[in-house]
Amino acid sequence: MTSKGKIKPGYTRSLDFKNGCVEMVHGSGGRAMTQLIDQLFMTAFDNDLLRQMNDQACFQSVAGRMVMSTDSHVITPLFFPGGDIGSLSVHGTINDVVMSGAKPTYLAAGFILEEGFPLSDLKRIVESMAKAAQEAQVPIVTGDTKVVEKGSGDGVFITTTGVGIVPDGINISSNKAQPGDKILVSGTLGDHGIAIMLLRENLSFHCALESDSASLHDLVAKMVATTPNLHVLRDPTRGGVATALNEIARQSDVGMMLYEDKLPILEPVNAACEFLGLDPLYVANEGKLIAICKPEDADQLLATMHTHPLAKNAAIIGEVIEDHHCFVQMETRFGGKRVVDWLSGEQLPRIC
């Protein structure tokens, strides 16, 4: 769309979304870039704030606490079962915002496009972003597009930044886990990472496996309504649950004890992990959260989570303990204990 809905000189040509490609000229700031913005981004993301067409979006804010979070997305392949880089870039940043207990309000998106990238793929990605943003009711209000030469990028990278408003009385932070607290997860672990790995390795198992990529804003809103005194929320993306828990343990200066038999893991994920030599605790999730709360709040919180479609398989998987070494440990199915250490090497590159 053009400003004020009028067609101005030079804006009558349509981009070829069937056979066209991203060209360097689409990043020049000139006519071609304006065409790309008008015919693709403005059309897909259309909302009042974006239609201001300034280099910044202006909106009303309220007094209180706000949060801001940013995530660059470089996942490969760009399209995968259960999503694509577009929906992932919306879900990922919304989830980072809501892990503070906040209601997400606005998103910004920066695109780095590689010369030669098919416009048809870009359109599919942008429309998927738009759909994800619309479903979460978090509009994309401002953005930027850059183009780099063929060989200097990899199709498309998307950096999304989100802001949100924290309700009064909610104080969730990764340094608030206390000995005795219960550790919950909202569902099965490792689905995203394994779905991507199977695609990369061209493997398939009997059971179809999809990324769990999803926006957790609604689940979190229900959780903080039930348990305003939630201590910690964290989405276990890169590095999986093990990494997220080690970070929380370090920040809260506590240890953790997990129970292997309580971990919700889909059978095909377990099978794929065995086959690929991966530990599902270290595999990325994109639509799951870890919650840590007082022991007396845990059952009610779990019951609330079970009523939500994105947390049907939620479970209490462990508890916070005193430990000045800040170790995350696990009681195995056979009654032994092992340390669930920080990930030392590279497990799954470019998983998000």
Add this chain to the structure above:
Amino acid sequence: MTSKGKIKPGYTRSLDFKNGCVEMVHGSGGRAMTQLIDQLFMTAFDNDLLRQMNDQACFQSVAGRMVMSTDSHVITPLFFPGGDIGSLSVHGTINDVVMSGAKPTYLAAGFILEEGFPLSDLKRIVESMAKAAQEAQVPIVTGDTKVVEKGSGDGVFITTTGVGIVPDGINISSNKAQPGDKILVSGTLGDHGIAIMLLRENLSFHCALESDSASLHDLVAKMVATTPNLHVLRDPTRGGVATALNEIARQSDVGMMLYEDKLPILEPVNAACEFLGLDPLYVANEGKLIAICKPEDADQLLATMHTHPLAKNAAIIGEVIEDHHCFVQMETRFGGKRVVDWLSGEQLPRIC
């Protein structure tokens, strides 16, 4: 730094900032990434909000109008006379925020690093960002780091997102230019683009030329204090003054008339443009702004600008006229007129 200032197990090794390189493992979410964050980003950007070490930063907001802007930076080469991608990524986004008249408050930064990129260069860039943010008093409060394989990126791309607060009574927007308004620029045109081009082409002129990369927050604060009724502010980056004015003309549904003899252009920029076949009106600036105001406000606004070190060469370069074609025209030195059209081709790729 580590959380709470304590050294936790596994955090004792130092990164090799002299001879080390970015490795895929620095993007894994595990121990190596935490080391990079602790030893580089946290150290350089250190502030209370960043030290929350959550996946989002939480801050107090005030009731009123906020703005949000994002920019991905892919400039090549990464280091240039007058700046580097680090300082540019701070200046660029602060400038987009302040072109609404806002006071910038916080920045987020997303890094996409290429495997093999020297840690020494990354450190130099991050420290330059930190310095630029500190000088502007706009802290970088949250961030993200991704690593892509060698050949899938180009050293480092940085996406910065800024938020700011618009003072009451200020309503600046690119659709507010009105016939009769005066058009001002804050200084010499094309310095950034030509500095980069001379570097790329390995050319030098008698006179040293530097990028004008600078943060315009202070200049804008003084301008809106003098002229609260400013109509339009815009920083003429990619595509230069010609592109910015064409965008404003389109959004405001007006035409413009520029006066060639009023354009402030440094002699070496003029000479380089002639040599390279470029028009300085289309060349990028990174520390300049266009202001459009009522004719009766223009002289006082110009006087205010002249008192600021970043606008010593400010000038009134033209005026807004009625024109339903939304043409930007220029009266040449010889008394003729020509249309200053949209940039059709690619002039200077990866200039910001």
